[in-house]
Amino acid sequence: MKINFIDRINQISATDWQRLNHCVSPFLQQSFFNALETSHSTVAANGWQPHHMLIHSQDNQQLKAILPLYIKQHSWGEFVFDWAWADAFKRHGYDYYPKLVSTIPFTPVSSNKLISQDISQREVMQVLIDHCQQQGFNSWHLLFCPETDQLPEGVFSRHTVQFQWFNRDYLDFEHFLTTFSARKRKNTRKERLSIAAQGLEIQRFRSDQITERELEFFYLTYQLTYAKRGHTPHLTKAFFQQIIKNAASDVLLVIASHQQNYVAAAWFFVDQHQLYGRYWGCTEYFPNLHFELCYYQGIEFCIEHQLHGFNPGTQGEHKIQRGFEPILTHSYHWIKQPEFRPPIEAFCAQERQELRAYQQQCRQALPFKNIE
Numbered sequence: 001m002k003i004n005f006i007d008r009i010n011q012i013s014a015t016d017w018q019r020l021n022h023c024v025s026p027f028l029q030q031s032f033f034n035a036l037e038t039s040h041s042t043v044a045a046n047g048w049q050p051h052h053m054l055i056h057s058q059d060n061q062q063l064k065a066i067l068p069l070y071i072k073q074h075s076w077g078e079f080v081f082d083w084a085w086a087d088a089f090k091r092h093g094y095d096y097y098p099k100l101v102s103t104i105p106f107t108p109v110s111s112n113k114l115i116s117q118d119i120s121q122r123e124v125m126q127v128l129i130d131h132c133q134q135q136g137f138n139s140w141h142l143l144f145c146p147e148t149d150q151l152p153e154g155v156f157s158r159h160t161v162q163f164q165w166f167n168r169d170y171l172d173f174e175h176f177l178t179t180f181s182a183r184k185r186k187n188t189r190k191e192r193l194s195i196a197a198q199g200l201e202i203q204r205f206r207s208d209q210i211t212e213r214e215l216e217f218f219y220l221t222y223q224l225t226y227a228k229r230g231h232t233p234h235l236t237k238a239f240f241q242q243i244i245k246n247a248a249s250d251v252l253l254v255i256a257s258h259q260q261n262y263v264a265a266a267w268f269f270v271d272q273h274q275l276y277g278r279y280w281g282c283t284e285y286f287p288n289l290h291f292e293l294c295y296y297q298g299i300e301f302c303i304e305h306q307l308h309g310f311n312p313g314t315q316g317e318h319k320i321q322r323g324f325e326p327i328l329t330h331s332y333h334w335i336k337q338p339e340f341r342p343p344i345e346a347f348c349a350q351e352r353q354e355l356r357a358y359q360q361q362c363r364q365a366l367p368f369k370n371i372e
Contacts, residue, residue: 001064001119002056003127009033009052009068016063021115026269026276027104028111031246033068039239042105046234047073051100053127055119065116067124071137072101077234079108079314080143080160080331085344089138094337096138100128103143106234108162108314109276110144110329122150125332129154132336139335147330154341156348158331159355161362163317163324165295165310170303173296176323184321184367191288192296198258198286202297205253207244214253215240218265221281240267254297256282256289266293268301275302277312295322317362326362328355 006012009030017030026032035041042048048070055065075082078101089096102113114124121142128140129152151157170176177185195202205214219237226233243249252268252275264282268275280294295312302310312319320326333348335341 001123001127002058002060003131004054004056005069005131006052006054007050009037009050012052012054012063012066017066017115020063020066020117022117023111023115024271024273025109025111026249026271027107027109028113028115029249032104032243032249035239035242035246036105036235039236039242041235041239042070044071047076048105049073053124053131055116055124055127065114065119065124067102067114068104069100069102070105071098073097077106078103078141078143080141080158082141082333085335085340088340088343089337094138094340098137100132100137100140101143102128102141102145107278108144108160108329109311110146112146113142114145120150121146121148122152125155125334126152129334132334138337139333141334142332144329144331148332151332152334154334156333156335156341156345157352158333158348159352160314160329160331161355161359162311162314162327162329163319163362164327165299165302165312165324167302167306167308167310172303173300176299176303179369180323180367181369188296188322188367191291194288195256195286195292198289200263200286200289200292201257202292203255203257204297204301205255207249207251210244210251210253214255214262214265215244217255217262218253218267218279218281221265221283222267222279223281224283225279225281252301254293256286256293258284258286264289264293266297268298270305270307273308275307275310277310291318291322295319295324299323320362320365321367323367325366326359328359 051069051071053067053069056063086096114121132140223233244251250270252270254266255262256264263284267279268277275298277294277298298310
């Protein structure tokens with residue numbers, strides 16, 4: 001194999017990308033990564049320096065694999081948290097950064113980040129180990145990827161728990177609610193009825209229906225969500241502008257109005273099989289509006305369009321009582337400093353055990369009748 005690294009995704013031909021990528025996910029399209037880069041959302045100045053791995057055949061004539069990869073100077077936007085590891089390195093006089101991270105930036109969606117037909121995930125892990133040793137990177141992290149037990153020595157696995165909804169051939173939202181216990185069903189109906197009672201109106205916009213007015217309002221709410229936490233947004237407005245103009249991306253934007261004024265918005269991506277909830281924000285608070293825009297509208301949309309599932313994003317135990325089931329995700333990590341490997345391995349083993357137990361506890365809290 002011939003290994004190369006590039007700093008711009010558009011250095012890969014569209015023909016090669018399409019030949020290697022058989023995934024319909026909107027997040028694994030070349031245009032998605034290109035929008036991140038050309039909008040200056042993933043650039044070195046923001047701590048996301050593109051460093052994509054290309055694997056060619058031995059004669060260098062054919063591209064065999066692509067691995068989206070970034071040189072990181074921080075741990076923001078990853079959703080698999082290693083701040084404690086970075087702090088331990090600092091306390092012992094070691095640099096934790098720079099590190100290499102293979103992920104879809106700001107997108108905690110499980111998928112095979114390795115875009116290839118015949119290169120294995122294990123082979124890529126070994127290549128990453130060698131690259132870190134040679135180039136002075138202190139660790140690598142492969143996030144939200146397929147589970148595997150074929151790991152090189154010194155590679156540790158971690159779990160996170162996400163809450164996802166699955167379409168079991170529901171005819172409509174009321175049919176879905178018939179699977180709930182009576183008390184949980186009554187509570188959900190009450191939440192949904194409160195939306196109209198507060199004088200709120202809900203509209204759905206697909207990519208070609210989103211005008212500058214809707215985009216301006218959405219981006220305002222997106223900024224406000226970060227400002228409330230004292231952070232700046234990860235994504236620029238230019239990123240969203242490019243996405244809605246891109247035929248390869250299918251967007252659903254749900255907006256709530258009160259007295260003919262927009263007051264809240266939720267942004268989703270759609271593919272042939274799933275809906276992905278990504279961003280939410282509001283300019284005014286209304287009880288239950290977050291649940292309606294981010295969860296109930298998404299479930300209803302999936303049923304109407306016969307989508308198999310709905311991934312609303314990471315974290316959020318409040319999703320459980322609304323029918324989102326706990327799912328384990330997987331990531332893999334390698335640390336260069338040998339003295340840190342035993343404690344990190346022990347931490348990962350304990351964390352996996354605790355999260356498997358947490359997953360079972362969450363399952364017991366689901367609203368479905370057969371859980372009672």
